[in-house]
Amino acid sequence: MKIHTLTIVGVGLLGGSIGLAARQRGLAQHIIGVGHQHSSLELARTRGAIDEGTLDLRAAVTGADLVVFCTPVDLIVEQALVVAERCPHGPILTDVGSTKEAIVAGLDGRLARPVRFVGSHPLAGSEKRGVEFADANLFQDRLTVITPTEQTDADAVAEVSRFWQALGCRVRQMSPAEHDRALALTSHLPHLLASALAGMLPEALFELAATGFRDTTRIAAGDPSIWTGIFQQNRAAVLQSLQLFLDRLRDFEQALKADDRKTIDSLLAQAKKVRDALGSGNSTQE
Amino acid sequence: MKIHTLTIVGVGLLGGSIGLAARQRGLAQHIIGVGHQHSSLELARTRGAIDEGTLDLRAAVTGADLVVFCTPVDLIVEQALVVAERCPHGPILTDVGSTKEAIVAGLDGRLARPVRFVGSHPLAGSEKRGVEFADANLFQDRLTVITPTEQTDADAVAEVSRFWQALGCRVRQMSPAEHDRALALTSHLPHLLASALAGMLPEALFELAATGFRDTTRIAAGDPSIWTGIFQQNRAAVLQSLQLFLDRLRDFEQALKADDRKTIDSLLAQAKKVRDALGSGNSTQE
Numbered sequence: 001m002k003i004h005t006l007t008i009v010g011v012g013l014l015g016g017s018i019g020l021a022a023r024q025r026g027l028a029q030h031i032i033g034v035g036h037q038h039s040s041l042e043l044a045r046t047r048g049a050i051d052e053g054t055l056d057l058r059a060a061v062t063g064a065d066l067v068v069f070c071t072p073v074d075l076i077v078e079q080a081l082v083v084a085e086r087c088p089h090g091p092i093l094t095d096v097g098s099t100k101e102a103i104v105a106g107l108d109g110r111l112a113r114p115v116r117f118v119g120s121h122p123l124a125g126s127e128k129r130g131v132e133f134a135d136a137n138l139f140q141d142r143l144t145v146i147t148p149t150e151q152t153d154a155d156a157v158a159e160v161s162r163f164w165q166a167l168g169c170r171v172r173q174m175s176p177a178e179h180d181r182a183l184a185l186t187s188h189l190p191h192l193l194a195s196a197l198a199g200m201l202p203e204a205l206f207e208l209a210a211t212g213f214r215d216t217t218r219i220a221a222g223d224p225s226i227w228t229g230i231f232q233q234n235r236a237a238v239l240q241s242l243q244l245f246l247d248r249l250r251d252f253e254q255a256l257k258a259d260d261r262k263t264i265d266s267l268l269a270q271a272k273k274v275r276d277a278l279g280s281g282n283s284t285q286e
Numbered sequence: 287m288k289i290h291t292l293t294i295v296g297v298g299l300l301g302g303s304i305g306l307a308a309r310q311r312g313l314a315q316h317i318i319g320v321g322h323q324h325s326s327l328e329l330a331r332t333r334g335a336i337d338e339g340t341l342d343l344r345a346a347v348t349g350a351d352l353v354v355f356c357t358p359v360d361l362i363v364e365q366a367l368v369v370a371e372r373c374p375h376g377p378i379l380t381d382v383g384s385t386k387e388a389i390v391a392g393l394d395g396r397l398a399r400p401v402r403f404v405g406s407h408p409l410a411g412s413e414k415r416g417v418e419f420a421d422a423n424l425f426q427d428r429l430t431v432i433t434p435t436e437q438t439d440a441d442a443v444a445e446v447s448r449f450w451q452a453l454g455c456r457v458r459q460m461s462p463a464e465h466d467r468a469l470a471l472t473s474h475l476p477h478l479l480a481s482a483l484a485g486m487l488p489e490a491l492f493e494l495a496a497t498g499f500r501d502t503t504r505i506a507a508g509d510p511s512i513w514t515g516i517f518q519q520n521r522a523a524v525l526q527s528l529q530l531f532l533d534r535l536r537d538f539e540q541a542l543k544a545d546d547r548k549t550i551d552s553l554l555a556q557a558k559k560v561r562d563a564l565g566s567g568n569s570t571q572e
Contacts, residue, residue, distance in 0.1 A: 123496040190502040195557035196534045210409040212505045216476040219498045220561040224554035268510035271481035275507040
């Protein structure tokens with residue numbers, strides 16, 4: 001696959017990594033980054049993630065073949081509508097947002113042809129933020145979920161799939177709703193639990209917070225301005241997952257109250273079985 | 287400090303690491319390991335963690351100066367009583383158990399002089415198990431909590447402190463109850479949450495469980511037979527911490543239900559502040 005001009009909107013950890021990976025793999029002739037700070041765009045350019053940076057979204061897309069939105073989920077629809085207006089030449093738009101239903105619903109059928117949008121979510125990243133942590137290998141062997149609907153252009157789906165594969169990803173298709181229900185459990189609920197746990201640690205106990213606490217709360221260091229949007233857009237599914245979690249927590253609570261060793265042991269053993277099956281490696285990131 | 291004979295009861299990750307560290311730092315002339323499988327004792331010997339291994343606890347302590355119990359918390363009292371009976375020469379006994387109140391209460395004033403017990407908990411380790419993961423540097427720059435009471439021999443406290451310091455630890459004294467309340471929040475509750483979360487992941491979603499889920503649930507891979515005992519011995523404090531956690535989770539739940547962006551953002555920001563203060567390094571392990 002060969003892209004003439006790739007525009008990355010939001011050149012942080014993910015956007016920067018897309019730029020580095022695309023360059024390393026020779027996917028794009030020209031990479032334009034859009035940001036809201038000259039300094040981080042300059043850093044992205046110095047690191048080789050983009051060829052040129054601009055604060056002007058409209059100017060950055062006039063010649064783009066593929067535009068990837070790597071901005072907070074609650075900005076993507078608005079930005080994509082702005083881009084579509086400026087692009088009679090019909091680029092393909094995609095994104096990396098951790099929610100899909102609201103974004104796809106906000107764009108499906110609302111973009112004047114020939115502009116086409118395909119929702120994506122590469123399960124890669126970390127709690128770190130900024131192009132300084134960008135990594136050309138971030139997508140290697142990761143999963144990208146793409147979420148076409150009946151209204152999505154089939155050629156664009158194929159093109160976006162090839163793009164993620166060219167960056168090193170496996171690609172799986174899911175419906176936006178199916179994606180959001182799954183990610184509520186595998187990503188958004190864990191973030192909520194990590195934040196609730198981290199938030200209750202008094203300073204006097206910092207010294208006693210060792211590996212277990214640190215691992216369990218690591219993602220709570222994520223950027224609140226990104227996560228608030230994710231929770232808002234997926235709040236129904238997150239609330240459902242939270243109820244399932246509270247049910248399970250109640251099983252533990254009752255077993256503890258009853259001093260029921262056998263049940264505690266079997267709850268722990270079942271959890272260990274799942275966790276062992278996931279493996280200790282970091283072969284998939286979100 | 288120089289120990290003539292060091293006996294390690296339970297030569298797994300922690301016991302094996304004590305042996306390796308003691309040897310590397312020249313702390314003990316002779317190291318005896320007690321286990322319940324010839325094969326793992328042989329592996330401990332081959333790795334240099336012990337000089338000799340035996341299945342016979344009584345035989346292993348007759349000449350010991352220091353005996354360190356690295357067995358599940360619900361076995362330590364019984365084993366220490368057995369050892370005390372066999373040791374008219376008066377060794378010092380200590381342990382690495384993650385709970386302290388039940389263990390110290392079970393031994394305080396119950397050992398015939400001159401045998402002396404001092405409760406310890408080095409905050410080092412991982413979800414891994416077995417001497418194959420033992421590491422001479424496991425204790426480097428970690429914190430060990432020791433939990434003397436009014437009945438604890440002051441010389442033994444000083445001796446046990448020097449031992450952990452010689453292995454690379456900082457040492458902090460706390461009462462057994464204070465230790466158990468703190469660890470309920472910093473270690474036992476996180477384990478419970480990790481297990482509850484891991485246990486609810488259906489196999490169909492394994493592929494979608496990325497870094498966030500993996501970090502948050504990593505400790506759920508810990509050995510249930512060790513953790514069941516910890517939960518039993520510290521269930522009152524764990525239940526208290528769980529209530530505090532549920533209160534905080536309710537704050538998130540209400541903010542989500544009310545679609546209250548400001549509150550979600552401020553809960554996430556407060557959690558991030560705590561997590562950032564802990565740092566991303568693994569300078570302390572449990």
